[in-house]
Amino acid sequence: MVNMGVIGCGHWGPNHIRIFNQLPNSNSLMCADLDENRLKAIQQLYPNIQAVKDYQEILNNPQIDGVCIAAPTKSHYEIAKAALLKNKHVLCEKPLAVTVAECEDLKKIAEQQKRVLLVGHVFVFNATIAWVKDYIDSGDMGNIFYAYATRVNLGPFRYDVNALWDLAPHDISIFNYFFNNCPVNVSARGHKVLGGRLEDLSFATLEYPNNIVANLHVSWLDPRKVRQITIVGDKKMLVWDDLDSECPVKIYDKHVEKTDTFYETYGEFQLLSKVGSIMIPKINLNEPLKAQAQYFIECMSKDNPPSKADAQKAADVVKTLIAIQKSMDAKGECVNL
Ligand SMILES: NC(=O)c1ccc[n+]([C@@H]2O[C@H](COP(=O)([O-])OP(=O)(O)OC[C@H]3O[C@@H](n4cnc5c(N)ncnc54)[C@H](O)[C@@H]3O)[C@@H](O)[C@H]2O)c1
Structure with missing residues (x-):
């Protein structure tokens, strides 16, 4: 069973929360958003989820295996880097970052930490x-x-x-x-x-x-x-x-x-x-988002770096x-x- 934390609960994040709850081998344990109204809305839908304002609480929780980043694009690099450095596997929404250097840095950190870094190129x-x-x-x-x-x-x-x-x-x-x-x-x-x-x-x-x-x-x-x-x-x-x-x-x-x-x-x-x-x-x-989540879990459990939607392909998109x-x-x- 993989425990997930979803960071960013605006328009798109709740879809990831739903999917990680629906899959038999994963669970959305925590979510984070700067907006308290978004956290309340998520807690009404999922009373068991721990909703926090500061995503660092997710990264500091040893029960969390992976995080899904659905916060605005400009925050992807900072959050993904912090998560990888805390040994979390990362599924980051597209685009991975705003510069090629940032994408390459995340790729390098994921390799060093031996963590999965998958990007939400859902198609x-x-x-x-x-x-x-x-x-x-x-x-x-x-x-x-x-x-x-x-x-x-x-x-x-x-x-x-x-x-x-x-x-x-x-x-x-x-x-x-x-x-x-x-x-x-x-x-x-x-x-x-x-x-x-x-x-x-x-x-x-x-x-x-x-x-x-x-x-x-x-x-x-x-x-x-x-x-x-x-x-x-x-x-x-x-x-x-x-x-x-x-x-x-x-x-x-x-x-x-x-x-x-x-x-x-x-x-x-x-x-x-x-x-x-x-x-x-x-x-x-x-359901492509579900297939993407399944692939992420499979890469995590087999300790395999992704071959689809990996950081290099994401860097090509950003380039x-x-x-x-x-x-x-x-x-x-x-x-x-
Ligand atoms: N794959 C797809 O088809 C698809 C569809 C929609 C959006 N997206 C991607 O998902 C991401 C989010 O898009 P959205 O439409 O949900 O945006 P949104 O603006 O509706 O939601 C973003 C949420 O992140 C929160 N947030 C901002 N900074 C944060 C932080 N530091 N910590 C925690 N929460 C923070 C905001 O309060 C907001 O609730 C974007 O990267 C977007 O490109 C992908």
Whole structure:
């Protein structure tokens, strides 16, 4: 039985508390938040949980094996470092930190302390995303030409980080997972529409090795909630829709062929569209946050450092976010990673 302490009980932390209570081999023993109203709300839901204001009380409790950090992004580094140094295993929400140096420092400390450091890149634990990854790797889609992700909604708004740092870690971690790499360069535009201090929306183009181009659109200011990714290969095309629980993945047997005859006037190939059926694979859906928690517990109990969503992959995501931010600040300039 693994005893967990959850630090940060705002919008997202309670989901971690619920999951560590639901799993048969873990328990949410303690939680911490600076806001007493949040602590009262958690205690009403979970009367047995010990709720404290200062997270150091969690770190000083020898009964606690691991902590889950769901506090604001800018506090991740400080809390994760303190927890690892107190010999706690750490599951930290995304993004792991705000600089690559901080991510690398946490990676080093976790290795030195022989503690698990897992990062909440929850989509790599999503069964439909894992299915798409296997499908890309099977070669059925052929070579990938390009992909694009849309992650937009009206809110929820954040006041600590902009829409890029809030939403894009998900799509960057998915693209890096699909293409086994981080981008080589990025160019992006962002816009401060609402408060004027933070970008509420961003359009970013990421160039990956093997000539793959990926685009992402994140926004807090959109009429519809959309979580979609489209991938175009030279043999097949695929659409993933996280909000379509019945058909989250659709594979389109569509591609373009070149004829062996040339246009007489232009000396160019003629391009022909080939259109076949649409396939909807049967995928057993899971609760990704639960799968992530299970993986964390498994790594802890087997004394295995994670191979998914580890500190290095989190550092790659942060490196990409920093490059996109730099490009947005320079109004779309291409930034190499
Ligand atoms: N994986 C996902 O899909 C997902 C979804 C939402 C949020 N998140 C991540 O979770 C984290 C929290 O997001 P949120 O939406 O819950 O934010 P939030 O602002 O709603 O909650 C953060 C809570 O942390 C508390 N807090 C701040 N500093 C603290 C400290 N030093 N000690 C203890 N508590 C402290 C605040 O009082 C607040 O209640 C962020 O990193 C965010 O990116 C991930």
